[in-house]
Amino acid sequence: KNQVEQSPQSLIILEGKNCTLQCNYTVSPFSNLRWYKQDTGRGPVSLTIMTFSENTKSNGRYTATLDADTKQSSLHITASQLSDSASYICVVRAAGNKLTFGGGTRVLVKP
Amino acid sequence: ETGVTQTPRHLVMGMTNKKSLKCEQHLGHNAMYWYKQSAKKPLELMFVYSLEERVENNSVPSRFSPECPNSSHLFLHLHTLQPEDSALYLCASSQEQQSRYEQYFGPGTRLTVT
Numbered sequence: 263k264n265q266v267e268q269s270p271q272s273l274i275i276l277e278g279k280n281c282t283l284q285c286n287y288t289v290s291p292f293s294n295l296r297w298y299k300q301d302t303g304r305g306p307v308s309l310t311i312m313t314f315s316e317n318t319k320s321n322g323r324y325t326a327t328l329d330a331d332t333k334q335s336s337l338h339i340t341a342s343q344l345s346d347s348a349s350y351i352c353v354v355r356a357a358g359n360k361l362t363f364g365g366g367t368r369v370l371v372k373p
Numbered sequence: 374e375t376g377v378t379q380t381p382r383h384l385v386m387g388m389t390n391k392k393s394l395k396c397e398q399h400l401g402h403n404a405m406y407w408y409k410q411s412a413k414k415p416l417e418l419m420f421v422y423s424l425e426e427r428v429e430n431n432s433v434p435s436r437f438s439p440e441c442p443n444s445s446h447l448f449l450h451l452h453t454l455q456p457e458d459s460a461l462y463l464c465a466s467s468q469e470q471q472s473r474y475e476q477y478f479g480p481g482t483r484l485t486v487t
Binding site: 266296303304305306307308311351353359361362363364365366 | 377413414415416417418463464465470475476478479480481483
């Protein structure tokens with residue numbers, strides 16, 4: 263069964279600090295992995311997409327990594343800002359278009 | 374804003390009511406999706422439309438009835454819902470229904486069934 267597990271479920275950090283979110287998946291055969299940011303009351307917005315051959319991809323202060331061998335991905339937030347407070351969702355697509363969503367990590371950045 | 378709009382943003386309905394959720398995309402996309410997002414649960418894909426044809430129905434109860442009159446509009450008709458149907462309903466669109474195309478989400482409709 264295809265599954266995507268995210269950890270931690272929630273995270274509180276101080277403004278300016280870094281944090282790392284984890285995503286482990288069992289989706290097979292793998293096509294790609296996306297990280298989405300979902301602000302409260304809004305729909306998810308894509309941050310990065312990674313394919314099998316990509317190990318690292320950055321989007322501003324967000325850096326995603328992918329280890330296709332261990333089926334793990336991480337999202338690193340550098341120098342967090344109050345606007346980073348949101349839910350971060352890992353989504354893995356299998357070959358054949360089937361999407362499996364993680365439960366998300368809720369991040370709260372405090373001043 | 375992402376170019377995908379949803380109305381209404383909030384809806385409270387009784388179990389005997391009939392209502393409809395509306396989604397409109399201004400991106401020229403050919404695929405549209407309905408998702409359900411319940412508290413503390415992953416997003417659940419409900420329906421997929423590609424070129425106005427329904428291509429996927431993920432075991433959704435018949436009290437949810439989708440309609441795609443054209444490539445820009447998607448509706449979700451609701452009738453005789455249950456309290457456990459209370460959730461955020463998200464619409465999304467993508468250029469094509471293929472893995473390399475990003476899905477763009479609307480802001481969602483927060484539905485409460487009383």
